[in-house]
Amino acid sequence: MIDLQLTDKKHDEERQGEALIVDAPLVRNGRKLYIESYGCQMNFADSEIVASILLDQGFETTGDYKEADVVFINTCSIRENAEQRVRNRLSQFGVEKRRNPKLIVGVLGCMAERLKSKFLEEEKLVDVVVGPDAYRELPQLLSEVESGHKAINVLLSREETYADISPVRLNGNGITAFISIMRGCDNMCSFCVVPFTRGRERSRDPHSIMAEAQDLFDRGYKEVTLLGQNVDSYKWKGTDVEESAEIEVNFAQLLEKVALISPELRIRFSTSHPKDITDEVLYTIAKHDNICNYIHLPVQSGSSRVLELMNRTYTREWYINRIDAIRNIIPDCAISSDIIAGFCTETEEEHQETLSIMDYVKYDFAFTFSYSERPGTLAARKFEDDIPEEVKKRRLSEILLKQQETSLYRLQQFVGKTVRILVEGTSKKSDKDFCGRNDQNAMVVFPATEGVTAGQYVNVHVDRCTSATLLGTVVVEEPEIV
Numbered sequence: 001m002i003d004l005q006l007t008d009k010k011h012d013e014e015r016q017g018e019a020l021i022v023d024a025p026l027v028r029n030g031r032k033l034y035i036e037s038y039g040c041q042m043n044f045a046d047s048e049i050v051a052s053i054l055l056d057q058g059f060e061t062t063g064d065y066k067e068a069d070v071v072f073i074n075t076c077s078i079r080e081n082a083e084q085r086v087r088n089r090l091s092q093f094g095v096e097k098r099r100n101p102k103l104i105v106g107v108l109g110c111m112a113e114r115l116k117s118k119f120l121e122e123e124k125l126v127d128v129v130v131g132p133d134a135y136r137e138l139p140q141l142l143s144e145v146e147s148g149h150k151a152i153n154v155l156l157s158r159e160e161t162y163a164d165i166s167p168v169r170l171n172g173n174g175i176t177a178f179i180s181i182m183r184g185c186d187n188m189c190s191f192c193v194v195p196f197t198r199g200r201e202r203s204r205d206p207h208s209i210m211a212e213a214q215d216l217f218d219r220g221y222k223e224v225t226l227l228g229q230n231v232d233s234y235k236w237k238g239t240d241v242e243e244s245a246e247i248e249v250n251f252a253q254l255l256e257k258v259a260l261i262s263p264e265l266r267i268r269f270s271t272s273h274p275k276d277i278t279d280e281v282l283y284t285i286a287k288h289d290n291i292c293n294y295i296h297l298p299v300q301s302g303s304s305r306v307l308e309l310m311n312r313t314y315t316r317e318w319y320i321n322r323i324d325a326i327r328n329i330i331p332d333c334a335i336s337s338d339i340i341a342g343f344c345t346e347t348e349e350e351h352q353e354t355l356s357i358m359d360y361v362k363y364d365f366a367f368t369f370s371y372s373e374r375p376g377t378l379a380a381r382k383f384e385d386d387i388p389e390e391v392k393k394r395r396l397s398e399i400l401l402k403q404q405e406t407s408l409y410r411l412q413q414f415v416g417k418t419v420r421i422l423v424e425g426t427s428k429k430s431d432k433d434f435c436g437r438n439d440q441n442a443m444v445v446f447p448a449t450e451g452v453t454a455g456q457y458v459n460v461h462v463d464r465c466t467s468a469t470l471l472g473t474v475v476v477e478e479p480e481i482v
């Protein structure tokens with residue numbers, strides 16, 4: 001999962017038009033919704049579902065909370081500092097609310113689920129608290145608030161997948177989009193709050209996933225990322241609409257179905273779990289050129305003893321075996337990871353084991369974290385958070401340093417070669433440059449070139465790199481492609 005912070009904005013006119021004729025009694029023409037998302041990609045995808053539900057009620061979205069009628073903050077509980085950021089932001093919204101008492105402030109997502117009605121007691125400015133499985137209730141909850149009450153719905157569901165809701169693409173580039181394929185998590189990693197905030201794992205109907213991917217492709221999108229907390233345990237059982245027969249679809253089969261929509265549509269997915277990723281998935285990636293050679297396979301720790309305390313249900317050896325399988329079946333596959341420094345009782349030797357597994361895998365990229373105890377988790381109940389903050393910090397900086405070196409090493413392998421990229425638009429730093437990612441998810445920046453536009457696949461010769469970016473120039477002829 002990636003910690004991002006983003007505010008929403010645009011939605012297309014078409015959907016807005018459609019919204020105005022739906023469910024007329026609840027239409028609030030012209031009311032403005034501002035939605036801000038924190039945490040993982042799943043939260044960003046959920047905000048697009050929330051926006052879709054409210055646009056169907058006649059809302060418009062705005063990128064400026066000062067002109068909004070409703071401000072939603074879609075929250076993350078994964079680490080304490082993520083929650084702190086949300087609280088700081090809420091106090092800024094509080095200033096606005098004092099200026100405009102009619103402003104409705106809502107807290108959505110994982111913090112809403114974790115804190116429930118406590119949120120309404122602790123943060124007086126909050127009017128509505130809604131958990132990740134209750135977004136369909138938002139119109140009713142807003143009506144309650146308008147009639148002068150605080151409103152809350154934090155019920156978790158075993159079925160809700162929002163399969164029939166077509167997300168409004170917020171803040172998008174029109175080229176790449178997320179598709180949720182499942183919700184919740186049954187894994188119970190001992191450090192993790194997600195099973196408590198997002199509930200039980202459930203897979204979404206493959207027909208609705210395919211329809212969403214096809215629709216995106218028809219509208220000019222060129223890349224979809226299939227999202228789940230643990231995509232490898234995707235499993236759907238039900239009746240096939242065409243053949244009216246009982247079918248079962250696993251993740252490898254779903255990947256293949258989406259890949260067959262068009263060779264021009266790239267497929268990515270996240271997150272994979274080392275205990276569940278099968279050779280069938282790896283062979284499916286190898287078989288289809290448009291399934292990107294990139295796997296996010298969080299290791300968390302390189303020590304088997306720590307992994308057991310984390311309840312990850314695999315050992316160091318098992319993880320290494322999965323890495324070897326990836327290298328054998330998809331030789332040029334990029335691999336990234338999540339790593340936690342300073343989990344309960346972690347010794348110096350065990351920390352060294354994390355560094356040594358990083359040496360073995362040579363990750364292309366890693367998200368690195370200092371262990372943060374989360375109330376209610378298995379680890380909080382069973383173990384003492386006994387690694388001093390300064391030790392966690394030092395171990396984390398050693399992990400970070402190693403990752404910077406390996407990221408640079410990985411990117412250097414592309415220098416002097418030509419890579420195929422999907423152009424996403426102008427680069428963040430300069431509108432004279434374009435950017436896009438290659439198959440292995442490396443960011444490539446190159447000078448804007450006549451005839452090249454966002455959404456095109458182009459070949460770029462990599463001239464040099466930093467530890468985060470490849471820098472190159474577009475090539476017209478067709479040299480050896482890696």
Ligand code: 5AD
Pocket residue numbers: 001078079191192193298300338339340369370371372373374
């Ligand atoms: N402390 C630190 N990192 C955590 N993660 C999840 N829970 C915690 C925690 N309590 C990290 C894991 C996970 C990623 C999304 O966040 O590495 O894979």
Ligand code: SF4
Pocket residue numbers: 185186187188189192193194195229230273
């Ligand atoms: Fe949390 Fe583990 Fe589930 Fe990931 S797999 S969401 S770390 S419980």
